Amino acid sequence: MSDISTFFFLSSVFGIFAVTVLTVFQCGKSGAESKCKTGQKSSKSNKSTKTKSISEKNPSCGDESQQNTDGSGKIATSLPNESVDRPTSPESSSKKYGKKKEELDALLKPMRPVFPNYPLMTPAERKIREEALQIDKEVKIQEGFYQERSDDDDTLEPIKSLKLEKMAKFSVQTVQTKPFPGQKPGTSGLRKRVPEFQQENYTENFTQCVLDGGLGANKVGSTLVLGGDGRYLSPQAVNVIIKICAANGIKKLIIGRDGILSTPAVSHLIRKRRVNGGIILTASHNPGGPKHDFGIKFNCENGGPAPDNVTDKIYSLTMEIKEYKICPELNVDFGSIGNDSFEIDGVGTFSVEIVDSVADYVAYMEEIFDFQKIRDLISGKLTGSKFRVLLDSMFGVTGPYVSTILVDKLGATSDSCSRTVPKPDFGGGHPDPNLTYAKDLVDTMKKGEHDFGAAFDGDGDRNMIIGKKGFFVTPSDSLAVIAANIECIPYFKKNGVHGFARSMPTACAVDRVAKARGKRCFEVPTGWKYFGNLMDAGLLSLCGEESFGTGSDHVREKDGIWAVLAWLNILAETKKSVEQLIKAHWLQFGRNVFTRYDYENVDAGGANLMMKYLEPLLPSYIGKKLSANGMDYTIAKADNFEYKDPVDQSVAKNQGLRIIFTDESRVIFRLSGTGSAGATIRLYIESVYENNVGEAKLFAPAEELLRPLVLVALELSKLQQFTGRDEPTVIT
Secondary structure: OOHHHHHHHHHHHHHHHHHHHHHHHHHHHHHHHHHHHHHHHHHHHOOOOOOOOOOOOOOOOOOHHHOOEOOOOOEOOOOOOOOOOOOOOOOOOHHHHHHHHHHHHHHHHHHOOOOOOOOOOOHHHHHHHHHHHHHHHHHHHHHOOEEEOOOOOOOEEEOOOHHHHOOOEEOOEEEEOOOOOOOOOEEOEEEEEHHHHOOOOHHHHHHHHHHHHHHHHHOOOOEEEEEEOOOOOHHHHHHHHHHHHHHOOOOEEEEEEEEEOOHHHHHHHHHHHOOOEEEEEOOOOOOOOOOOEEEEEEEOOOOOEOOHHHHHHHHHHHOOOOEEEEOOOOOOOOOOOEEEEEEEOOOEEEEEEEEOOOHHHHHHHHHHOOHHHHHHHHHOOOOOOOOOEEEEOOOOOOHHHHHHHHHHHOOOOHHHEEOOOOOOOHHHOOOOOOOOOOHHHHHHHHOOOOOEEEEEOOOOOEEEEEEHHHOEEOHHHHHHHHHHOHHHOHHHHHHOOOOEEEEOOOOOHHHHHHHHHOOOEEEEOOOOHHHHHHHHOOOOOEEEEOOOEEEEOOOOOOOHHHHHHHHHHHHHHHOOOHHHHHHHHHHHHOEEEEEEEEEEEEOHHHHHHHHHHHHHHHHHHOOOEEEEOOEEEEEEEEEEOOEEOOOOOOEEOOOOEEEEEOOOOEEEEEEOOOOOOOEEEEEEEEEEEOOOOOHHHHOOOHHHHHHHHHHHHHHHHOHHHHHOOOOOOEEO
């Protein structure tokens, strides 16, 4: 062939190729534009959801200034490795989404906050996101894997047909691993520093052991609830747990939107849905952030924390684990409410339901309490003057719950709640509702502008109650006052009152109420799990711990928001102030004055030496007389507390060293099981004053009444010598 012929031949081929490429491009472009127009049209006619989700509802508590920004007013981007992958159907590709979808994804990606889809977007950004999600929905329907629901719910549901069988199957991998030392759950799950959980296989190991030890023979086919307080590392942990659950034959996961659920809300969902248990990602009141604490906790099918026999089994498995199963390619979008199903190779169908994190819990609270009565109190209809409330969520998980209940349901003003936007590091603070870490609330209450104040911890199970001008209510008194006025709460009018209980270190104020009412009162070790059997057996209705935990048999966890609503319901019925209610209680039952000294992050060796020094001396203390600041004390009993469960006869030993005096005053020493590093020594002091000592003595400041017994306790224990600490970290 001549050079000229060759030239014309190649030119013809190139021309045909160019025309073909141009035609394909134009067809693709027009198809994408047509798909986008279809999505936009559908978006306009789309029904609106009936309920507002945690991420759709903008907390109305005036926290705009506290939202997660970078200082420029723009929404902060995700922390490293905290983005959540968008799932794709097996046959999906960028071509099927079209050019418009790619543009929207590009715009959407940088505006995602630390928690995907949290209500931190501007209206313009929210509009872009909604358009992107609508196109995503249209594509899923067109692909034939999903269909519109027949009811008013806007979410999609998987089509139960042969099309599901055509979905690609996600493979299961078995990964070889080695045990990590120290994966022993404490009183409420495994809590360690974030860097420990970030070790390769660390979270995977523990999750596998939770499924094997917590569910046992019931693992395959189980349904679990999954959620947490949103602290740092939560999104990654949710992803890992989903992958491991799918590989292990878990049938279904019910997940709070964005992985967010308060601890009481998890307990409620477990019980309401009657599922096999739940996994909660929280370190409760401990601080969060890259260098702080993370935790994983397993709750059983009754909604309560796993008892000792279950946590012991989990721990034993962590010491011998050799492998875990995982679906590494499975990615679930837990930022959008709806249902999804996935085929797991060799396992079967794995379903995920993303639920509104707030709605079910709020509806339950409306059943338990008289919301109209509380609303009338707040509005001033009951007393003639408005009742001002201030609730501090401390940047924890309760923010969206509090704003929905207090502002939307009870009619309080938007400035009635503060720090309501959950943050992975809790705003750099320590989300522990006590006089030290909730000082901002205490200082505000001291100004006298609010009638009632309360603070909550990171995962929403603890609470602190404050009255006008900073009047502090100890958790022990809070429990006793609720017990004494329990008929003010509709739930107990309907279901009756079966009994009361407290943790051993908690002051015995509720015991006096129980005796007056002819009810049984149980004393259990520290740890909410010890209340569960009593509740399930119908022996217990109300219980509490001195560590700012209060709750009832409505769930199987302590519940901070429940406690606040109980107080508001009682205040509405009695028309008394917080201080009036407390002082009236002391005049009727006497006063159990209480304080707790926390010595945090002390050397574990010194802490253990102190306990070993003190325990052998306890028998010799009985009958001994001690004096301090003009007060005399005679020791009536001294022991290491041991508890035998009246339901299953299980025994819990070594639960704290007790020294009890003839006037029923007590000194207690205990090493805490809720920290993540070092040791925490807790010193509990309780001094008893009968109601006939006169108001001057009965109403005196707690520190004045307790000082003599504090000196006695420090001298007996030699605490300062063993720890090198002259002052406690926290006093409550």
